[in-house]
Amino acid sequence: MKTLTVKLTDQLFAEISRAAEARKVAKSEIVRERLAQASPASPSLWIQMADLVIEDEGLPTDLSSNKEYLSGYGANHTN
16 A cells, blocks of 8 residues: 655544544544545546447458548548
8 A cells, every 4th residue: 555645734634533533443544435435436438438439340440550541531621
């Protein structure tokens, strides 16, 4: 486990100390629990981008690397 040093207000330190003493656990345990509650695990990038993924077996396998597919790309672009 890694160590992190933080500066807390006197009020927050006292609150954490009271909670730790009441539960008979280390202050660091209280801090870890509160951090875990404050930042729920976010969905993976794949899940976040699921609506952008094209799943089509009819697409060429070299679509991203074969320059032939880029011929004419941007030709109709106007400024």
